[in-house]
Amino acid sequence: MAFHISSYILNCYRFPFVATLANPFIRYCINNSIIPLVFVGTYMYAIYQFLLGEHLYQINQIIYLESGFAAGVIAFILFCTSYFFTINKDIYRMFGVKEDDPNNKPLRTYHSKHSWKNPNLVTESRDWYVETYLIYPFINRLVRPIRHYKKDMLIRVFRQNNRNAFMFIMLAMLSLFSLSYLQDIPLFNIPAASSLFLLFTMLLMLSSAMYTWIRGWSLLFIIGVCVVINFAYKSDLFNHNNKAYGLNYETAKAEYKNAKIDQLGTDSTNYQTDVRHTIEILNKWRLKNSTTNCTKPPMVLINAPGGGLRASLWTFYSLQYIDSLLNGQLLKHTELITGSSGGMVGAAYLRELYLRQQHGTFNELHTSSYANNMGKDILNPIAFSLVVNDFFFPLQKVAKGHFTYNKDRAFAFEWKLNQNTNGILDKTLHEYQAPENDATIPLMVFSPTIANDGRKLLVASQPISYLCQNTYQANLKLNPIYDALEFNRLFEKQGANNLRFTTALRMSASFPFVSPLISLPSEPRMELLDAGLRDNFGLELSLKFMHTFRNWITTNTSGVIIIQIRDKFKESPVDDNPQRDMIGNALMPLGILYDNLFMIQDLNQNQLLQYASLWFDQKVEIIDLVMNRNSTKNVSLSWHLTNKEKNQILKSIDLPANQQAVERLKYLLLNNSSPNLNSIGKSQPKQRILP
Numbered sequence: 001m002a003f004h005i006s007s008y009i010l011n012c013y014r015f016p017f018v019a020t021l022a023n024p025f026i027r028y029c030i031n032n033s034i035i036p037l038v039f040v041g042t043y044m045y046a047i048y049q050f051l052l053g054e055h056l057y058q059i060n061q062i063i064y065l066e067s068g069f070a071a072g073v074i075a076f077i078l079f080c081t082s083y084f085f086t087i088n089k090d091i092y093r094m095f096g097v098k099e100d101d102p103n104n105k106p107l108r109t110y111h112s113k114h115s116w117k118n119p120n121l122v123t124e125s126r127d128w129y130v131e132t133y134l135i136y137p138f139i140n141r142l143v144r145p146i147r148h149y150k151k152d153m154l155i156r157v158f159r160q161n162n163r164n165a166f167m168f169i170m171l172a173m174l175s176l177f178s179l180s181y182l183q184d185i186p187l188f189n190i191p192a193a194s195s196l197f198l199l200f201t202m203l204l205m206l207s208s209a210m211y212t213w214i215r216g217w218s219l220l221f222i223i224g225v226c227v228v229i230n231f232a233y234k235s236d237l238f239n240h241n242n243k244a245y246g247l248n249y250e251t252a253k254a255e256y257k258n259a260k261i262d263q264l265g266t267d268s269t270n271y272q273t274d275v276r277h278t279i280e281i282l283n284k285w286r287l288k289n290s291t292t293n294c295t296k297p298p299m300v301l302i303n304a305p306g307g308g309l310r311a312s313l314w315t316f317y318s319l320q321y322i323d324s325l326l327n328g329q330l331l332k333h334t335e336l337i338t339g340s341s342g343g344m345v346g347a348a349y350l351r352e353l354y355l356r357q358q359h360g361t362f363n364e365l366h367t368s369s370y371a372n373n374m375g376k377d378i379l380n381p382i383a384f385s386l387v388v389n390d391f392f393f394p395l396q397k398v399a400k401g402h403f404t405y406n407k408d409r410a411f412a413f414e415w416k417l418n419q420n421t422n423g424i425l426d427k428t429l430h431e432y433q434a435p436e437n438d439a440t441i442p443l444m445v446f447s448p449t450i451a452n453d454g455r456k457l458l459v460a461s462q463p464i465s466y467l468c469q470n471t472y473q474a475n476l477k478l479n480p481i482y483d484a485l486e487f488n489r490l491f492e493k494q495g496a497n498n499l500r501f502t503t504a505l506r507m508s509a510s511f512p513f514v515s516p517l518i519s520l521p522s523e524p525r526m527e528l529l530d531a532g533l534r535d536n537f538g539l540e541l542s543l544k545f546m547h548t549f550r551n552w553i554t555t556n557t558s559g560v561i562i563i564q565i566r567d568k569f570k571e572s573p574v575d576d577n578p579q580r581d582m583i584g585n586a587l588m589p590l591g592i593l594y595d596n597l598f599m600i601q602d603l604n605q606n607q608l609l610q611y612a613s614l615w616f617d618q619k620v621e622i623i624d625l626v627m628n629r630n631s632t633k634n635v636s637l638s639w640h641l642t643n644k645e646k647n648q649i650l651k652s653i654d655l656p657a658n659q660q661a662v663e664r665l666k667y668l669l670l671n672n673s674s675p676n677l678n679s680i681g682k683s684q685p686k687q688r689i690l691p
Helices: 002-014 016-020 024-031 034-054 059-087 091-095 151-182 192-232 258-265 268-288 308-325 329-333 341-358 368-374 379-390 409-420 429-437 501-507 539-548 550-556 582-595 597-615 643-654 656-670
Strands: 132-136 139-142 299-304 334-339 397-400 403-406 456-458 484-486 518-520 526-529 560-566 620-626
Touching: 002 016, 002 024, 002 034, 002 151, 002 192, 016 024, 016 151, 024 059, 024 132, 024 151, 034 059, 034 643, 059 151, 091 151, 151 192, 151 379, 192 379, 258 484, 268 429, 268 550, 299 308, 299 329, 299 341, 299 539, 308 329, 308 341, 308 368, 308 560, 308 643, 308 656, 329 334, 329 341, 329 656, 334 341, 334 539, 341 368, 341 501, 379 409, 409 501, 429 501, 501 518, 539 550, 539 560, 539 597, 560 656, 597 620, 620 656, 643 656
Parallel strands: 299 334, 299 560, 456 484, 560 620
Antiparallel strands: 132 139, 397 403, 518 526
């Protein structure tokens, strides 16, 4: 209907004979329906193919669903046409002119060697030449003569119809805005694609509404509005900066300047205090993993990947699967979890479930329902909020602790994540401090990228200045650059400990358009990007942790096992470098950088691992668990997964390389003797968690 209204407003004057018909807008829609009908037909065919491929419904069920969709389309069209039928006036109702033209009869088939010509065609020039039109579907007529009508009468008919169309547009826009107050109701969590259609529908209707009033100046007006908004966006009037829930934005801002960075990076007191504090946690971890034969346990570090919901589900399921085979020994031996984006969401959910199991809240950690929760959609409420709320002005506020914040798509992300996980992640960062202190659960460090300068902002429940500072080396003279900042100390006066844990997860997964950049209360204002831009797996933090505590690890463990959860194979086929067109060549440097970003990280981190052998005396083993994904069998990078994609992710654990990795972990963690990290374990009977 937006297409019809927009087309009518723009083009009705090209067909002056339409003004002489009864119900001119409805007649115009009938003749303008080829493109919408082709679109709806193609859309319904695509829906059929998609649902058939998902293996969720039988053919009769798909037909039933498609019938409901078609019925909804028809019902809305009938509603709109009844509105225009009631309110619009044609030339007869406006001027009392009756349809008395004897030539206005249905067109009959005319057999002749010569093509026929409508004798009543208007001779004056028109933009678009028309001979016949549809009066009803499948019934057409010749264009009637309009010479005897005054031009002013036709124009007044069109203008009156256009004003009514403008009123309809305003009512439609108002109804869409009102939906922002219903976004918390699951019934209104429409699919993201539908929200996208709504967005473009609004843009189409707004442009049509402008044309109704300013005609040919509308394009220039739109350009001018965009320029004004672009400059006004620098002010808080239009730029509604997204905030971190739990922080105090009303107090004095934290200082974020080079002098402050250098001060934090050279504070030896913080460094020594934090090292001693973490060694106390490590001692408790060692005591927890003590065995009767006094063998040293291996320490497990987990690297979780970025990659939206696919990374969340794969990280959670692969770790849950392995932990079930190891009778809970995986999480028991894990000391540190690092990574980015979606992978940290999956790891955080599993860690919280493990914590509740330790506290006796429930006993079964390895049921399939938790993996199902991790695969639930998050994108739909984000997209809906973007369209009905964020695209214009956030109209609502939400209370978090003692402060209120804008209710936008960032809130939708956290709200939906809490809903999917039954609210168990709805905590503050501080609430994880005690169980981490007691070594009940592994430490978890988030590392979002600071957009201002590319540094990392390390967010954790524990003091971790040793991950931000560089150890002094007597034989190295340079002006050091500190590549990371500690969130808790930098924003201590702004209530860093009160940060919502789901906000910490969102900090690590701040991707433009989907999850907005988070602005922190500092001067100058700090903005955060996805952690994957610097370190997609968190390996750099793992190596820095190992370097800081290398003496303790050598004395108290049999070695380190780094489990890397990967959402793609480490080595992919070399690109055949096809011939590019002119635009492709112009964009090639940027495209290559984006396409190879994570490959570049892998190459650099592989070198870091090689150099680690020079300063780390204990054994290290890297265990890769890889999702089955390639160019021909891809899984979308999104916060929504199809049923087919979920099955593909869950079945990735059956890849031979993954099964070999599982067997290796079973040998290293279940062997009663001191595990030799250079040995290959014998195959054991495989157990399964049923997805």
